[in-house]
Amino acid sequence: MIYFDNAATSWPKPPGIAAAMARYLEEVGASPGRSGHRLAIAAARALFSAREAVAQLFHFDDPLRVVFATNATEALNLSLTGLLRPGDHVVTSSVEHNSMMRPLRALQKNGVEVTVVPCSREGVLDPNRLEFAISPRTRLIALTHASNVTGTLLPVAEAGQLAREHGALLLVDAAQSAGACPIDVTADGIDLLAFTGHKSLYGPTGTGGLLLGERVDPSQLQPLIRGGTGSHSEHEEQPEFLPDRYESGTPNAVGVAGLDAGVRWVLGRGVERIRTHEVALTRQLIEGLSAIPGVTLYGTRDAERQTATLSFTIAGKDPAEVSVRLDENFGILCRAGLHCAPAAHRTLGTFPQGTIRFSLGAFNTPEEVATAVAAVVEVAR
Structure with missing residues (x-):
């Protein structure tokens, strides 16, 4: 086969992935951040280890700005629906996955202006056409890093430079490229990086997340869901600090343990x-x-x-x-x-x-x- x-x-996954998940289930198994006993602390350490690995992979200094999600789709929805408001303008490309286009089309119905910049028949995006589409109301440039149909790489570093020149943010869908291509969020000017764990990071399904660059103000990015975080339990309002602001509910800790092993395998190789x-x-x-x-x-x-x-x-x-x-x-x-x-x-x-x-x-x-x-x-x- x-x-x-x-x-x-x-597929297949590196041998250490299943072993890491089994180890978590057999030796830890508790909910991170919900209790003060030794297994809850071990669970929290497992999540933080994964945040550190992801931050290292993408050349980023702050692991607490790595927010875990179920996949890149959830991370993109968090970015788009959390950031964009009626009257805002977003620029994207004509080779995007539906995980980008469907939330954008929904936002468009609610007053967000969406400009789709045509790519060539080879799926190539011309940065000059991208710049031409930017207006004074452009709040976000949202691009896939690599087409999931042809593999064509889009000019994300050039887009990052354009975003800074025009006072916008850059969101990159790295579902197809994270682990397969070098990504440096600082050098490439990436403000929001959505990644999935089950593709070229060689982790399990149901894992992924969003990296928030230093130019992203969390107060301007609304959570996708709200609920229990294990922190500030005396308040009925969502915590403002990271990563808790965006991580409500018991996390997929065993999956994140597998993701940690996958990312560290990529780093090792x-x-x-x-x-x-x-x-x-x-x-x-x-x-x-x-x-x-x-x-x-x-x-x-x-x-x-x-x-x-x-x-x-x-x-x-x-x-x-x-x-x-x-x-x-x-x-x-x-x-x-x-x-x-x-x-x-x-x-x-x-x-x-x-x-x-x-x-x-x-x-x-x-x-x-x-x-x-x-x-x-x-x-x-």
Whole structure:
């Protein structure tokens, strides 16, 4: 079996992930921040360890500004609905995932102005077009770091510079890039970084979060939910301090223990090493698929300008049927369709039928890529 669906969820996980979660359940198991006994303290330390690991990965100094959530979708919703008010203006791109577009469209109905900057047919965003879209009322630039359809990287560092020049904040959806590409929130000018744990951070599902940069005033970012935090229990108002302001309810502590192990695995292996490996695999895959008659590739066709995600179609073949055949006949697991990103597919010209998506990870090999290319040759005949 060849697993090429890492853009949905990475698999397999490093061995230490399951062990870390089992260790938490067997040796800790308590609720963090709810009691003063030794196991509650151990649980709180486990969460703080994960905050430190995430902050280190993204080159950020304050672990308390790492807020945990169930996934990047929740983190994006917190950022967008918590920050934007009627009359505000937000600029985004035409290759966003529905986790960005759906909350933006809901906010648009309530008086937030949304400008979608068109990307090229390769999914490339021109920073000059981005700047042209900014107005005096622009409060936020909201961009994915990497397309989940083509892997194309967007110019987040340039966007960060533009945000500072125009008095706006930059929100980056790093669901596809965190752990796979180097990210420095300070150097890149990122104010809000949404990340998920179950993709290139190699943690379990149900984990992720939001990193709040120093330019973000928590008083201006309303919580998505409110409730018990274990702190300031004498008050019926939500705590104002971080991270409690945004972390109501008992957290997924066992999941965060797995996330901590995943992030530390990435740190130990090195993001640059992972990136080099995935670029080589992507280049091999681009070269192999490009040589097959009837196959059309989407994106830049440049491994250095994308993640290890690649979309393609085969002339005269339905993407869903191709995906099923690759699974049943060749043991290649991938994803076909619109990938929860209709805006991206409209940009590429692949709406509504979608594409076949191969998304590779740190555990894939050149031999698997060669086998997959040979399988596509057979399917395309």
